[in-house]
Each structure stands twice: as structure tokens, then as C-alpha cells.
Amino acid sequence: MQGYKFTNYFLFEVLRKRPYLKKEYCIRVLKNPLKTEKQENNRYRFWGRIEELDNKFLRVITLSDKITIHNAFLDRRFKL
Numbered sequence: 001m002q003g004y005k006f007t008n009y010f011l012f013e014v015l016r017k018r019p020y021l022k023k024e025y026c027i028r029v030l031k032n033p034l035k036t037e038k039q040e041n042n043r044y045r046f047w048g049r050i051e052e053l054d055n056k057f058l059r060v061i062t063l064s065d066k067i068t069i070h071n072a073f074l075d076r077r078f079k080l
Contacts, residue, residue: 004030005068014071021058025050026072029060034080043070047078 004027015021029048034057037045042064050058057078061071 003067005065007063007068007070010069010071014073018073020053021072023069025052025058026060026069029058029072030062030066030069035078047075 004023006023015023028050029046033046033048035045035047039045039061044062044064044066046060046062047057048060049055053074057075059073059075059078060069062069
């Protein structure tokens, strides 16, 4: 996890509300995304498939530096 950061929102809200999430999953998506796109407010979206979550797609939102994780959730609408 060295080199990656997490907002307080992610640490205290996202992880609490989504107990199935792990920081490691988010970092894995950032390191090897299936898709990346710029979002409004200088944030970035990354998608990846997580085998441990029944191969579901995880969307990870970062700040503009692309290493500070702000939000993450399973994205049921994402298609390759």
C-alpha cells in the first residue's frame, strides 16, 4: 500500500458502509485498470474486476493525483 493515500471520507465512511471492500482491492484496480476516465472536479474513475467479489466490477474514484483514493463501490452497470 506504500505510495497510496486515502481521504478521511474513504477511511471513515466508505469502508464503514461497505465492509466487503478492502484497500488492497482498490489499489489493485488502480495498478491494473480495465478502464480509466477523467471525471468532473479533477477526479478520476478506474474500473477493475475483483475475483474475490464474484468477479464483480469495482469502480474506484481518486483525487487528481490518481493515488489518493476517495470512493469505491461495486458498479453493476459497467460493461466491457
